[in-house]
Amino acid sequence: MKDFTVPRTARRLLRAEPNLRMFSRLWQINWFFVLLVCCLAGVGYVALYSAGGGRAESFAQPQLIRFCFGLLMMLGVALASPRVLRMLSVPIYGLSILLLALVLKMGHVGKGAERWINLGGFQFQPSEFAKIALVLMLSTWFYRIGRERMGNPLRLIIPALLTLLPVVLVLKEPNLGTATIVGVIGASLFFAAGMRWWQIIILVSPLPFLGPFIYNHLHDYQKARIDTFLHPERDPLGAGYNILQSRIALGAGGRWGQGYLHGTQGQLSFLPEKQTDFIFTMIGEEWGYVGGAVVIGLLFLITLSSMLIALRCRNRFGRLVGLGIAMDFFLYCVVNLSMVMGVIPVGGVPLPLISYGGSAMLTMMFGFGLLLSSWVHRDDPD
Template sequence: MKFHKRLLRAEPSFRLLSKLWRISWLYVLLICTLAAAGYITLYSAAGGAPYPFAAPQAARFAVGLVMMITIAMLPPKVLIRAAWPLYIFSVALLAAVLHMGHVGKGAERWLIIGGVQVQPSEYAKIALVLVLAAWFHRLNHRQMGNPLWLLPPAFIVLLPVVLVLKEPNLGTATIIGGIGAALFFAAGMRLWQIVLLVLPVPYLIKVAYSHLHDYQRARITTFLNPESDPLGAGYNIIQSKIALGSGGMWGQGYLKGSQGQLNFLPEKQTDFIFTMIAEEWGYAGALTVISLLLIIILGGMLMAIRSRNRFGRLVALGISVNFFLYCLVNLSMVMGAIPVGGVPLPLVSYGGSAMLNVMMGFGLLLSTWVHRDSRFGESEPD
């Protein structure tokens, strides 16, 4: 520890070396292992070929890996200064989606920027974590007990939720709301404040349901009874359950899954990629992937606990909750526990915006670990 402190007080090149040394490379290895599992599955989804899924995904991960390490070097003070500009920019992009967004599967969720397809709702989650952590970092215990100080962050959460719902993207809007709720709780909300927030939830659910699009209501109806429309709205979840069950304990074998290789399984490279894992590798393979996801989540929570400043704790918690909700929604969806919501499995499903968003989040998480001993207000070097 004394050696690290001496390096931090040395020349910038030595300080950079010290930060690289402090990165949890075991955690980076876990992330790479999960991405490798995604590559193998995407290779199978293309019928045993690197294109069109596996190779582009590997290239995105390589870019994301460099981005992650770069962000991990940034000190907390830089992240705090960047929080509000990033949030405002992400909200502007969400608003732009509603006016000039690219339409896909009945929803406007993407922008085409420089020939690249971007999904702003993914990056809004990262910006939300940063701005809420920056806000709550400055509040003391007395201010947390004053509802007036909680109205601005409540609006900060509500604005992107409303914009994402208008796309419409119910799954991502739910995750954004979940991230906000977790950070409010972790920041020290009083019990009576939590009760006041929970009371209107049933009414809000009723109002939200009345404003759902027809295809979204069909998803809920199909979730309750998939067999009511086996060739239409219920097709996806029925095929998913067949694939999950057909793998047995050890699976049908790599590149030999019947539902996936014969193209009965819809969206097998994105939303339903976990069913390909279960079909080809069986219960053992599925449990291995779930265990890896759980270790990554718990590792992020540990980083939050070890941080000695409130901003770092909240950022690490927010990123961990985001990753957890990604996994929870996707796995619950493909198993038929919740309605289909179009949420990918992080680092495994095919997709550029989701991949880069997750890697940016891991970069922030590693930054809180690298700078875990920083104390704001003390004359410590970044």
């Protein structure tokens, strides 16, 4: 009787199985979402080329290099399993807190605040990373306790502390805008995880009474931003300069804009921070209301796709991660657009994948990788 041996073809298939699984996972990535992200980054490249005065090396080229690196990172994270991400959530959260603490000790000062640390020649803003780390940490916590135990208030103490810690550290930089976004992201995950309505009412009821207390403890430049928002015309060449120039540029664009590379406010350097906070103003001036509406439509499509990806996920962890990333992107867009239009005070929040900046770009791409991981593993059981 001959010994049983595995055929050579079968042995090759067994050896190739991990690679086949990897290829299968790669094929399952939501490539329509990836296309939307690339289109938004393309808008950013075109806008930054104009912000650099028609020179790519000023802003557009460095941003393109960061995006290519971020794209590879996003696709790599998308292939990671939820189990691995849950295991890494605690170290990632701990690293984010450590970096936030380091900012207060050895941070780079810019515009009256310590927000950056130098990592091998790269200026990194830990508060951006902290938002993604918080999403991972809270999603892991709520996944482990389950929805049925959300009614126990004692179960909410630890996630509340996990949320408050980065909020307080970011406030001490000081960075009120980002701290508010971190807090709202945390609160949205509480709600998505199944927090009861009566618990939500108890939590938010003191907020209206905390307004005067918070205002009195703001830094002088933060109070000036609020006062300028209410009355920008009082100091048109000082504190009110940014928002007034932004309004002038948006109005000058009209329906079709002044033409690419021909915006007067942007090209003549009247528009402040045109490559970062006020990049949408430059788009509106050069491409008009129509161009601005197209960009807003693209931002809306990405937000909607993010929400649908999260809701399509059957397992609790992936769904919470997806909703947290979608909320992060949505808040970025709403705060920045409202800021440049004068609806809210200027807060230094960039427009994702369009504004110039490495920290916001790379952390957002990492977050999109987590979102795509939720899609790739959407049918995995809880």
